[in-house]
Amino acid sequence: MIIANAEWEVMRVVWAKGQTTSGEILEILKQKMQWSPSTVKTLLKRLVAKGCLQAEKKGKRFIYSAKIDEKSSMDRQTDDLLNKFCQRQHPALLEHLLHTSSLTLTDIEHLQNVLTHKKKHAAAEIHCNCIPGQCRCKENMEVF
Ligand SMILES: [Zn+2]
Incomplete structure (x- = not known):
């Protein structure tokens, strides 16, 4: 499956944290990406729909964790790059x-x-x- 550049930024936070929330992702990426809370939520929704993330409701918020492995995703990104040439x-x-x-x-x-x-x-x-x-x-x- 294709992971867009913006989605990749989110995946990196999830892989680094193991479990995270949209608030934490926004906090970590605020300098780099200047996203609004709704942008992060849209990206998270998309990644859940793609099967890259799972969302678990805890109280009022969702906890996100990765469903795909970081190393094989990195290899896949590299393969995608090579396939462009x-x-x-x-x-x-x-x-x-x-x-x-x-x-x-x-x-x-x-x-x-x-x-x-x-x-x-x-x-x-x-x-x-x-x-x-x-x-x-x-x-x-x-x-x-
Ligand atoms: Zn050729």
């Missing part, structure tokens, strides 16, 4: 991410191990996975 652009995208990310020596060593493993199973070439007309790959040009 031609597979042939993925190496350039990864290079950009490496340049812009803060990495510890441990992180770098871990990534080097990943690359060493990838090297053993390297693809001879990367195939374009775009629909015709959405990229300038040679493969697509040859089809038309």
Whole structure:
């Protein structure tokens, strides 16, 4: 399921807090998002409808908790990002991410191990996975 950017801001608070209320979410995000209470309530309603959150009524207010896992949601967001680009652009995208990310020596060593493993199973070439007309790959040009 697609989680919109504004909804993602809310999900991050819920994951960090475990259980939270619309008031707490508003308080935490007030600097960053300048939302009104009704905006937060609308987003929460939407996330419950999508099955991302569950709402439990306690007294007069609702307590929200996550129904989806943070790590797999992060992976899904990354997959969505990669799917926006031609597979042939993925190496350039990864290079950009490496340049812009803060990495510890441990992180770098871990990534080097990943690359060493990838090297053993390297693809001879990367195939374009775009629909015709959405990229300038040679493969697509040859089809038309
Ligand atoms: Zn392509």
